Amino acid sequence: MVEWTDTLIQGILLGGFFALSGLGLSLSFGIMRIVNIAHGDFLVVAAYLGVVIVGLVGINPIIAIAIIAPVMYAAGYGLQRSLLNKAVGGSELTPLLITFGISIILHNVLQEVFSADFKSLDAGSIEIASIAIGNIHIGLFPLSILVVAFVVYSALYRIMHNTRFGRIVRATVDDPEVSSLMGVDTKKIYSLGMALSMAIIGIAGALYGIKSSFSPMTGGDQLLFAFETVIIGGMGSIWGTMLGGMALGISQIIGFKIHAGWGAFAGHLIFFAFLFVKPSGLLAKGDQHA
């Protein structure tokens, strides 16, 4: 019994990370209908930004998030404004191909600048600290990621539902044409949407760099997990993505418990099961709108 409770808790903790790292992808798809193939690579870029900042200023990478997130925000705005806005409104294939191209460019640039070696961000003692409840040990760092995930989700939900900007975003998702008739510069809204998505990627990417070791090529795995999270949760739904992250996290930990090599595999199996049984995901758009 304790063993399974432990498994469930570890699953939820891992799920917190997947929820956070999948949110940026969920947001750019939900608002702009952009399937961001470079999503995982942007997470890696954020982690390398951490490497650079820690190297330059010598601060804890957790504190560096305060710099990484705004830098990624600005990069997201610029990327959408200069490139992706030319591709929205048409076929969904165009932005997919553009972000695929960006992904390849990022692989090469990162290898050129940082080499292909694995790196990791060192956040100090918090990484190994844990709290014990009975026989169950909860890592302080995974718990912090889960808390950060909840804070980011709640903030995003409030932005979407309680602010003028959120209202304009939801209207633009519903009907961009009528939104423009209301005086909304939809391209600017898309740029701000991508900026928001990238800021969240910045937070998730820095935490990813502390949690795991990374190299210029590890973005692919992260993209896959983020995809699985978003699809299981239901595309276009904020809280659905959170649930999707939990489902993926718990499946991976159960798989890992059965056999040390089956963690990611069990996650893929659950993902496939969803594609067959409920391809619209746990909370499809319409049940709980972005």
Next chain:
Amino acid sequence: MTLLKIHELHAGYGPITALFGVSLSVDEGQILALIGANGAGKSTLLRAISGLIKPNEGLIEYEGRSIGGRDPHEIAAQGIAMVPEGRRLFPSLTVEENILMGACSRRKGPWTLAKVYDLFPILKDRRSLLSTMLSGGQQQMAAVGRALMSNPRLLLCDELSLGLAPMIVQDIYKTLQSVSATGVSLIVVEQDINQAINSSDNFLCLREGEMVLKGTKEKADRAKIAHAYFGN
């Protein structure tokens, strides 16, 4: 004073041209009815004025400046509002959020949320419902309210009466006439010829993208209109 002047406008969708040299002008506070059969180019004309499609040729002049080819949000900020065909409220927004969307261009003027609720009290009762929960007539009121929130100088109304009970259509047109009395100009696209001519100052009939007849309410001749409407 002339608010909107269109000269020899050619416009369409990609390779398909839907308007072949249409000219018209609308004065301040005037209501112009656009009539014509399906496919005559009425909606295309409204889309060109609001910037949803770019004119291929010709001039669209508003407040004495050319606006042809500008983006819809820029044109909206100049004070041209549209009540689109089929109302097109935002389905995932509440009634109040829908109405507030009209204020996105941040134009100053007499219209506020409270004024829209005074005009359509039923909307105040239903303000926190999703817009999809409203009846057709209430949705149309919300769409008109939303457009008024931008404090427009020119209001474009596309097929207001579509799918609504005649009583409600009467009410909405009465409201629009009171709006026009405050100096707002209107262009009203309407299938119902009697409704259109009775509630407007001037009318203009389009057929196959060309202007075939224009006149005033007082001098409307049914036979001529029927001929213009259907052709030979």
